[in-house]
Amino acid sequence: MQYILAQNKMEKVDIEQKGPVPYAQASTNNSEQAGNHRMNKFMRNFAMYAGVVGILLGFMGCHKAPPPQSTENLPAVEVKLQPVVSKVYVATEDVVGTVRSKLRATISPKISGRVEELLVTPGQIVTQGQLLVRIDAREIQARLLQAQAVRVQAEADLARMQRLVKDGTAPQAELDRATMQAGVAAANVQEMETMLGFARVTAPFNGIITRKLSDVGDLAAPGQPLLEMEDPAVLRLEADVPEALIDRVKLGDRLRVHISTLPQALEGVVGEMDPVADPGSRTFRVKLDLPATPGLRSGLFGRAAVPVGQKSTLRVPLTALIVRGQMEMVFVAKDGKAQLRLVKTGKRLDSEVELLSGVHAGEQVVVEGAHQLMDGQPLIVR
16 A cells, blocks of 8 residues: 555555566656645645735725815914015125134243243233243353353452553553453343343233143253244134135225124124235135124134125025925915925025025015914914
């Protein structure tokens, strides 16, 4: 008795053995049975997946999207309107620059010697004449003592020669020579005293220390920077103006200046202009004096607006502009309802913004209450 696979069922079949089964025939029967088994397994999996997909489609067909909200049921909102106006303003080109102190200095010693004391740190406010650095000047001190001794000897020789000339025992030429030597000795003493005074490095003006370039124990030399300081009370914007715009800038001009950290614009006065362009950048260095303003510091980034002509543009208050992600929009009042308009903005001028597209002159835009509106919502004008 043998079992064979027939129509997805295992049936017991009597097979009459009349002799040994050939090897090729047995192999063929096994291959057919394996193929039938794989086909049946595939059909069962396919039927299962098809059923699952059908069930999901049935659930999705039963779920209906909610109908869009009708604008007729929206409540009326009280708003304030203002017309879009066309205004003429001076078109400008921005040039970038850096805020720097008008009065700044690099502190260097006038004599050589070791730095004995460094009495200030960056950020410290100092006054004019305040001691900043003390240089070791023992060598100069020794030379001063030597010069003083020579002066004492020269003064004694002068006094003795004066007595001899008065008694008539010495010629006038000897007295003149002694007088000259006493004067040279006194000058040497004065020179050494001055050199000794250079060992005390003091602040040249009222200001603040910005950099420390040396430390105690370093060897100081004439011209070698020790400190940097500046006056924070007098600041200006130093900007590089391209050669195409330099003809529109004159000494004494008042330009609008925007500083990155200040909310309001400043008015800068052109105080200095380089008469020669930088051959590398083809720009002219222009320095604008800035008014004293809280929060204005040296090193800040700024932009100066150079006038290039006049331009007529549409403007609305900044309160009318709504920004959602990358979209900019305003609400226009039309037939008593709010109409959403996508707009493209330009420059911001004080409390107004320039609109390049999306509205027309004379249209009424919502300037108060716009952020709570929806397209088509009824309006109540104050």
